[in-house]
Amino acid sequence: MTNSDKTDARPGRLSLWFQRRSNTRTVARVRAGKGRSMGMDLLVLTTTGRRTGRRHDTPLSWFAEGEAWLVVASGGGAGSPQWLRNLVADPDGAAVELPGQGPRPVRSEVLDGPERERAWARIVAAQPRYAKYQGRSERVYPVVRLTAR
Helix, strand or coil: CCHHHHHHCCCCHHHHHHHHHHHHHHHHHHHCCCCEECCEEEEEEEEECCCCCCEEEEEEECEEECCEEEEECCHHHCCCCHHHHHHHHCCCCEEEECCCCCCEEEEEEECCHHHHHHHHHHHHHHCCHHHHHHHCCCCCCCEEEEEEC
16 A cells, blocks of 8 residues: 555544544634634635535635635545535535634635646645645645635
8 A cells, every 4th residue: 555545545433533523623713713723724614515405614724815715625635525525516505704703605616727726836835735735645636716705
């Protein structure tokens, strides 16, 4: 098994439990006005499950692009995260919360081609660790633009 095979493997049950618990705590911190972690700005992305119809809150690091927010759908290298699948199914069915602020409805757009490359360059210039994460995965991490509606 190569190193990238290990990184691209699906997380186990304990890992998922820990991730969900950590995400719940991070969402609470962002809503309380504390919006930074590991030197990155955080937001809460709320999506609706494409199959369940349930609300899902996900803390994400973000990068400014004018009036929009850029987020990376790394999924820990394992595959597309559920929030990305929910956005693709309903690009207008999401909201963003910045630290200490209420939710704002957003439109999502998965970037591709030169537009994705420009956004990716901006992201890795701001946080070089994303280039390192990308280097450990076989798949290209999607970049999503969230624009207030």
